[in-house]
Amino acid sequence: MTEGVPHTRHHPRWLRPxxxxxxxxxxxxxxxxxxxxxxxxxxxxxVFYLLALIRAVSLGAMNYxxxxxxxxxxxxxxxxxxxxxxxxxxxxxxxKLAPQAMVVHVRGERxxxxxxxxxxxxxxxxxxxxxxxxxxxx
Amino acid sequence: xxxxxxxxxxxxxxxxxxxxPVLAFxxxxxxxxxxxxxPSHEHLWALVRxxxxxxxxxxxxxLSLFHWAHRFRxxxxxxxxxxxxxxxxxxxxxxxxxxxxxxxxYVLWRV
Numbered sequence: 001m002t003e004g005v006p007h008t009r010h011h012p013r014w015l016r017p018x019x020x021x022x023x024x025x026x027x028x029x030x031x032x033x034x035x036x037x038x039x040x041x042x043x044x045x046x047v048f049y050l051l052a053l054i055r056a057v058s059l060g061a062m063n064y065x066x067x068x069x070x071x072x073x074x075x076x077x078x079x080x081x082x083x084x085x086x087x088x089x090x091x092x093x094x095x096k097l098a099p100q101a102m103v104v105h106v107r108g109e110r111x112x113x114x115x116x117x118x119x120x121x122x123x124x125x126x127x128x129x130x131x132x133x134x135x136x137x138x
Numbered sequence: 139x140x141x142x143x144x145x146x147x148x149x150x151x152x153x154x155x156x157x158x159p160v161l162a163f164x165x166x167x168x169x170x171x172x173x174x175x176x177p178s179h180e181h182l183w184a185l186v187r188x189x190x191x192x193x194x195x196x197x198x199x200x201l202s203l204f205h206w207a208h209r210f211r212x213x214x215x216x217x218x219x220x221x222x223x224x225x226x227x228x229x230x231x232x233x234x235x236x237x238x239x240x241x242x243x244y245v246l247w248r249v
Contacts (some may be wrong), residue, residue: 040209043154046162047199051245054186058249061179071170080166091155127156
């Protein structure tokens with residue numbers, strides 16, 4: 001933005017202190033912010049993981065067994081564990097922010113944020129149970 | 139363009155928050171560690187062959203990937219302070235999301 005401007009006697013150099021690359025380690029809130037942002041990597045990972053699973057299922061029972069064997073690899077389990085914590089963190093922070101992003105009015109009255117957040121968490125429970133039921137019913 | 143990307147980011151944030159934790163829990167370690175018996179191949183096969191399942195999974199994959207792209211773009215900008223590499227980062231992130239969506243379409247089409 002200002003890099004190209006030559007500094008002369010009447011056009012002093014801009015004071016722009018260089019921020020450390022590790023600025024997000026300086027405070028807990030900064031760190032929480034960067035963890036929340038990094039949760040997107042876990043989201044992308046599980047999309048890939050889900051597609052690998054579906055591919056294996058569509059290639060036949062043998063391939064599905066091979067996928068299950070691969071998923072038992074300790075490194076994959078650890079990766080999935082960390083990823084799980086990150087997607088849960090994403091979900092919690094996302095639903096917590098929802099009341100600020102959507103302002104709902106019913107009969108001219110603003111619906112309190114707590115109610116919006118609560119309805120989001122309720123929807124999360126319903127979606128979780130529905131997926132679990134679809135996968136686990138016999 | 140930015141409002142559209144934000145809309146995709148936001149929609150992806152919702153579907154990822156609603157559906158990924160349970161899928162990650164079950165397939166990520168509850169089945170692998172034997173806490174719960176994994177579903178049979180026939181059961182999963184029947185489930186993913188249903189057109190509605192494939193449509194929903196495609197939506198979840200695409201939106202989640204655009205959620206990743208948008209958020210990770212800003213993580214790279216802020217975390218590493220590489221705002222000057224803007225175009226490269228955008229190409230990497232949104233290009234990755236487009237590529238991943240194409241992969242999802244292929245995998246789900248060929249079920």
